[in-house]
Amino acid sequence: MxxxxxxxxxxxxxxxxxxxxxxxxxxxxxxxxxxxxxxxxxxxxxxxxxxxxxxxxxxxxxxxxxxxxxxxxxxxxxxxxxxxxxxxxxxxxxxxxxxxxxxxxxxxxxxxxxxxxxxxxxxxxxxxxxxxxxxxxxxxxxxxxxxxxxxxxxxxxxxxxxLQEQIAALNERVQSLEEQTALTVIPAWAKPGIDAAVKAGLIDTPEKGSYDFYRLITVLHRKGII
Structure with missing residues (x-):
């Protein structure tokens, strides 16, 4: 029972x-x-x-x-x-x-x-x-x-x-990862594409980008899109 x-x-x-x-x-x-x-x-x-x-x-x-x-x-x-x-x-x-x-x-x-x-x-x-x-x-x-x-x-x-503590910790982790992936100096191989994008008025903060961002701009530039 x-x-x-x-x-x-x-x-x-x-x-x-x-x-x-x-x-x-x-x-x-x-x-x-x-x-x-x-x-x-x-x-x-x-x-x-x-x-x-x-x-x-x-x-x-x-x-x-x-x-x-x-x-x-x-x-x-x-x-x-x-x-x-x-x-x-x-x-x-x-x-x-x-x-x-x-x-x-x-x-x-x-x-x-x-x-x-x-x-x-x-x-x-x-x-x-x-x-x-x-x-x-x-x-x-x-x-x-x-x-x-x-x-x-x-x-x-x-x-x-x-749960709130876990969410706060996760947000801190995401922010940390974003900061880690951001590059403070434009890579030399990406500069031609970045200069073209700035000249075209597509971006205004070229010095604040991740590796993937610079890679995308470079690909677009080499294909003549930018």
Whole structure:
């Protein structure tokens, strides 16, 4: 039987990946929601967030498959058990999360998208009507704390910072290579072509060129193009 740790180990990389790709949902919130909705068990239909069929409009991630399952709802101040709900079924867990992100593009979830912290986001989820449970926010927050899920939010930040460092290092490397390939003195064999190109008004900085640049000018000159 899979443990909660196994569940988190499976879901967390997907939640982090989607956040890095621009998902508005904090990984800690996504994981806690999946834990709360499923009890930490992966269902066969890969819907870990209790997303019901709703209006039935197909999306790139949901092609109409559905499963009827027992659930409970908080109705008129009472917990009503053994309610049959129709839930969306997905080919993968990631498809389920991506479909949920499409749902969160609706106007009613504007506060969910703009939330600046996991706690603000869990509050926005309840206030937007995502779940009928009046304790939905407090349950999500408790799971986040108990399981230490903000680690995955911080992991996103670390990965972004590392990526920015890699990009900066790559840019420095490219600049260094460009400087290394640039020649500070026009080669004697290229001077006739460069003089012709300057006279024709084709270039105005002949002293700033790479080996390949001077070679091209020379070839064009010898062919009578310049």
């Amino acid at each position: 899979a443990s909660r740790k196994d569940f988190i180990d499976l879901v967390a990389p997907i939640a982090v990946k989607l956040r890095l790709e621009g998902s508005p949902i904090f990984p800690s919130v996504r994981i806690s929601q999946a834990l709360l909705e499923t009890g930490g068990k992966i269902n066969a239909w890969n819907n870990l967030v209790g997303y019901k069929v709703g209006n039935g409009v197909l999306t790139p991630y949901w092609r109409g498959d559905r499963v009827s399952a027992r659930t409970w709802e908080f109705i008129n101040g009472q917990n009503v058990t053994n309610v049959i709900g129709d839930f969306r079924a997905y080919a993968s867990i990631e498809d389920g999360f991506r479909d949920q992100d499409l749902l969160f593009q609706a106007t009613r979830y504007a506060a969910v998208r703009s939330a600046g912290s996991p706690q603000a986001q869990t509050t926005a989820l309840q206030q937007s009507g995502y779940a009928t449970d009046p304790a939905y926010t407090s349950k999500l927050n408790a799971i986040i704390v108990t399981e230490g899920l903000t680690f995955f939010d911080e992991e996103v930040i670390r990965m972004l910072e590392k």
